Amino acid sequence: MTENELNATDEYTNQGGLIGLDGHDEELMGEVMGALRKMNPLKRARAVHKLTQPGQASKWSRGEMEKFFPELPEHIKEGLKKGDLRLADTIIYSIKPIAQTTIKMFETQDVQEIGLRNVSNAKLPKNQVLLVSGIILLAGIASGTTIPDIMTTPFTGIDSIPAVALGEFYLNGNKKQLIPETSNYVFKTTGYTMFQLGYYKLHNPRLIYDDVLIELVVELGTMQGIPANAQLFAGLHGTITTP
Numbered sequence: 750m751t752e753n754e755l756n757a758t759d760e761y762t763n764q765g766g767l768i769g770l771d772g773h774d775e776e777l778m779g780e781v782m783g784a785l786r787k788m789n790p791l792k793r794a795r796a797v798h799k800l801t802q803p804g805q806a807s808k809w810s811r812g813e814m815e816k817f818f819p820e821l822p823e824h825i826k827e828g829l830k831k832g833d834l835r836l837a838d839t840i841i842y843s844i845k846p847i848a849q850t851t852i853k854m855f856e857t858q859d860v861q862e863i864g865l866r867n868v869s870n871a872k873l874p875k876n877q878v879l880l881v882s883g884i885i886l887l888a889g890i891a892s893g894t895t896i897p898d899i900m901t902t903p904f905t906g907i908d909s910i911p912a913v914a915l916g917e918f919y920l921n922g923n924k925k926q927l928i929p930e931t932s933n934y935v936f937k938t939t940g941y942t943m944f945q946l947g948y949y950k951l952h953n954p955r956l957i958y959d960d961v962l963i964e965l966v967v968e969l970g971t972m973q974g975i976p977a978n979a980q981l982f983a984g985l986h987g988t989i990t991t992p
Contacts, residue, residue, distance in 0.1 A: 761818075767821075810838065810880065810954075810987045810988040811988050814836060814880040817880055817954075820956060825990055828876055828990065829990065833992065837989055837991045839989040839991075840885070841868055841963075841985040842867055842982065842983065842984040843865070844865050844900075845980070846899075846978070846979065847975050847979040849972070851967075851968055851969075852981055853965075854965040856871055857962070858870075864900035865899065865900060871962050871963050872962060873958070873959045876990060877959050877990055878958050879957045880954050880956050880989075881954060881957060881985045881987045882950070882987040883949055883951055884918075884936075884948075885936075885947050885948050885984035886933065886967070887904035887936075887946065887947040888905065889902040889979070890980070891978040891980050898978070902980045906936070906937065906946050906947055907937065908939050912969050913969065913975075914933055914936075916970060917930045917931060917932055917933060917967070918930075918931060921966075922961060922963050922964065936948075936949050954987065967983070
């Protein structure tokens with residue numbers, strides 16, 4: 750632990766969780782004390798205050814991410830400690846046609862393309878870890894079958910297609926189930942004033958690590974009433990690590 754690393758973690762409320770002070774690692778404590786001794790008195794006092802008396806907790810998705818610092822992979826924690834990585838808001842999204850009762854929103858053959866999806870191969874790039882705080886699901890009817898037609902689909906709430914509204918979804922990541930089979934009813938937010946259209950806030954946010962498959966799958970009980978060229982938009986909203 751160096752003075753530069755302590756300075757790099759200064760923007761986070763939960764510094765202890767990031768650098769490992771939540772445990773009882775005597776070697777780490779020695780490194781921290783060594784870094785503190787090298788600081789001038791003003792910086793040292795500020796750092797000690799930050800470590801021992803965290804300020805006002807971060808809010809929203811960022812605050813949730815900081816609570817997960819102890820669970821981050823070591824290479825991600827090292828990047829955050831050194832200042833090589835930062836936290837940022839994001840929505841990882843994908844558009845897929847409703848062509849069958851099982852719709853895989855992220856697939857290994859996917860290629861990143863603005864207007865269709867912003868990840869390739871159903872994986873986050875290296876050094877990007879996402880804390881999913883909420884999920885967005887919208888439905889729409891494209892004007893045709895071309896890529897531009899799909900990119901300009903007017904999306905709205907899933908209420909517009911009953912077979913979708915009464916379906917289910919699940920989310921897998923890190924080779925485990927993150928959200929079990931859940932009714933799509935949670936995305937029916939038309940008329941709500943507290944959430945954006947089609948947004949489901951997770952009360953139990955989940956981490957998705959870099960370079961592992963993301964499986965967000967929507968299952969329908971029937972194709973009855975599904976219009977031609979119907980499309981689904983799915984977004985994973987939360988906080989991500991980024992250079």
